[in-house]
Amino acid sequence: MAKKAIIIGSGFAGMSAATFMAKAGWKVTVLEKHTIPGGRARQLKEAGFIFDMGPSWYWMPDVFERYFNQFGKSVADYYTLERLDPSYRVYWKDGPMDIPADYNALKNLFDTIEPGSADQLDKFLSEAAYKYDVGINKLVHKPGQSITEFLDWDLIKGLLKLDVFNSMKSHVAKHFKNTKLRELMEFPILFLGALPEKTPALYSLMNHADIKGGTWYPKGGMYKIVEAMYQLAVELGVEFKFSQNVTDIAVYKNYAKKVVTETDGFEADIVIGGADYHHIESKLLLAENRSYSATYWEQRIMAPSCLIFYVGVNKKIPNILHHSLFFDSSFDVHGNEIYTTKQWPSDPLFYVSATSVTDSTVAPYGCENLFILIPVAAGLENDDEAIREKYFNVVVKRMEKHFGCSIKDSIVYKKNFAHREFINEYNSFKGNAYGLANTLMQTAILKPSCRSAKVNNLFYTGQLTVPGPGVPPSLISGEVVAKEVIKHFG
Numbered sequence: 233m234a235k236k237a238i239i240i241g242s243g244f245a246g247m248s249a250a251t252f253m254a255k256a257g258w259k260v261t262v263l264e265k266h267t268i269p270g271g272r273a274r275q276l277k278e279a280g281f282i283f284d285m286g287p288s289w290y291w292m293p294d295v296f297e298r299y300f301n302q303f304g305k306s307v308a309d310y311y312t313l314e315r316l317d318p319s320y321r322v323y324w325k326d327g328p329m330d331i332p333a334d335y336n337a338l339k340n341l342f343d344t345i346e347p348g349s350a351d352q353l354d355k356f357l358s359e360a361a362y363k364y365d366v367g368i369n370k371l372v373h374k375p376g377q378s379i380t381e382f383l384d385w386d387l388i389k390g391l392l393k394l395d396v397f398n399s400m401k402s403h404v405a406k407h408f409k410n411t412k413l414r415e416l417m418e419f420p421i422l423f424l425g426a427l428p429e430k431t432p433a434l435y436s437l438m439n440h441a442d443i444k445g446g447t448w449y450p451k452g453g454m455y456k457i458v459e460a461m462y463q464l465a466v467e468l469g470v471e472f473k474f475s476q477n478v479t480d481i482a483v484y485k486n487y488a489k490k491v492v493t494e495t496d497g498f499e500a501d502i503v504i505g506g507a508d509y510h511h512i513e514s515k516l517l518l519a520e521n522r523s524y525s526a527t528y529w530e531q532r533i534m535a536p537s538c539l540i541f542y543v544g545v546n547k548k549i550p551n552i553l554h555h556s557l558f559f560d561s562s563f564d565v566h567g568n569e570i571y572t573t574k575q576w577p578s579d580p581l582f583y584v585s586a587t588s589v590t591d592s593t594v595a596p597y598g599c600e601n602l603f604i605l606i607p608v609a610a611g612l613e614n615d616d617e618a619i620r621e622k623y624f625n626v627v628v629k630r631m632e633k634h635f636g637c638s639i640k641d642s643i644v645y646k647k648n649f650a651h652r653e654f655i656n657e658y659n660s661f662k663g664n665a666y667g668l669a670n671t672l673m674q675t676a677i678l679k680p681s682c683r684s685a686k687v688n689n690l691f692y693t694g695q696l697t698v699p700g701p702g703v704p705p706s707l708i709s710g711e712v713v714a715k716e717v718i719k720h721f722g
């Protein structure tokens with residue numbers, strides 16, 4: 233009889249783990265507290281508008297293709313991808329700048345801002361291509377269980393080129409002098425949840441992903457990826473149980489025997505926790521079965537939380553692009569408010585996604601769906617309606633100024649989402665949005681382990697363990713942990 237794997241959570245990582253376990257012949261059941269799959273990437277449908285609730289940037293298309301290929305499928309079997317051009321627009325204090333998808337056009341743009349910077353970009357990106365190749369094809373697939381995994385001749389040879397001990401900040405500063413160019417090159421690592429000075433320059437691989445890999449859009453929205461993975465999992469025989477809030481993992485003699493929900497119980501040969509790691513450890517296990525102490529968690533550097541607004545407007549906004557970055561205030565000040573002083577931002581940077589610009593199916597005719605995201609520190613107090621409304625007014629005013637049209641008087645739908653919801657809806661530690669920050673001291677074997685130190689058949693996947701935050705890493709995380717399980721339990 234097939235062995236039973238119980239997976240907690242149907243985010244990207246849980247679903248990825250489920251598909252790999254099912255492919256290996258296990259009987260897989262996924263327990264999800266919500267009524268639909270997707271976790272942080274759920275979909276919100278209200279008043280005729282469709283919003284992706286979390287991720288909106290489709291980067292690293294090769295990682296998605298590789299995922300589906302392992303099941304004899306292709307991305308094209310499930311959804312249609314479109315490359316965005318321009319990739320995105322940046323609003324600086326002195327006006328907008330479009331970032332072209334075409335590399336030569338981008339080089340021309342760089343040279344007009346800082347003569348000679350196009351050559352620097354070539355140099356920067358050829359190093360970044362090497363890091364992407366080693367990082368995405370090798371490093372992220374290590375389960376981080378032992379330092380010996382990294383005793384690989386290619387890795388040792390390339391250690392200097394991988395720039396693990398240099399910071400992104402100094403790496404970018406070595407190549408570019410102009411502040412706009414520096415901020416453009418530092419922007420992709422905001423996805424990794426740490427300041428450029430704290431992020432290893434290895435992560436310039438994200439610039440390769442941005443500029444060479446491109447920014448894509450799955451027609452219908454990011455939720456198409458969730459639907460695709462769900463369909464694949466069901467095709468492979470995975471059973472999904474929704475509205476099943478897990479409350480306990482019953483452990484006997486160092487083995488997880490049963491996963492208990494508010495209404496049911498599920499026997500297990502192995503358990504994979506795809507919900508937030510801290511929640512599983514501290515709420516679903518007795519103290520004696522936890523691998524990490526409360527102090528350990530307090531000392532982790534969390535990636536930011538976000539204050540998000542989902543807004544429907546009953547008109548088209550002139551000239552708006554699919555992705556708009558509002559860098560019309562200070563990067564350094566906002567960065568310090570997120571990571572160092574941990575306070576509500578004084579003058580935030582923010583981001584707007586309007587998928588209705590590219591896709592007529594996600595908003596009523598003649599309307600626009602706006603997803604507005606302000607990164608804020610995890611763990612902030614006094615997250616109340618008044619403070620959310622204050623920031624809403626700030627960002628809408630700046631959007632009206634840069635877009636050159638009124639917005640406030642055209643809003644027909646509005647919902648906000650921040651710390652409180654991250655905690656209530658995802659059991660997120662300190663209301664984090666993207667898990668753990670990718671600092672050097674929280675990389676690879678220094679991340680919370682994907683296997684429990686106390687419960688032999690309990691494993692973890694998702695953005696708080698290897699390899700880290702983001703949709704592509706979550707797909708890889710599920711694969712990595714499934715391989716670990718299969719290595720130990722067949």
Ligand SMILES: Cc1cc2nc3c(=O)[nH]c(=O)nc-3n(C[C@H](O)[C@H](O)[C@H](O)COP(=O)(O)OP(=O)(O)OC[C@H]3O[C@@H](n4cnc5c(N)ncnc54)[C@H](O)[C@@H]3O)c2cc1C
Pocket residue numbers: 240241242243244245246263264265266269270271272273285286287288289290291476477478479506507508511538540605657658659665666693694695696700701702703704706
């Ligand atoms: C606002 C936002 C924007 C982002 N933007 C991008 C982007 O543009 N591009 C990108 O690549 N990445 C982006 N990310 C990051 C990316 O979305 C995440 O890294 C990824 O979705 C995490 O997947 P996961 O499976 O680890 O966790 P989750 O998606 O959180 O999945 C965990 C699941 O476990 C469930 N669960 C929790 N507790 C229980 C319980 N007790 N019982 C049962 N089920 C439980 C939850 O409901 C959830 O479904 C963004 C994230 C956010 C929040």
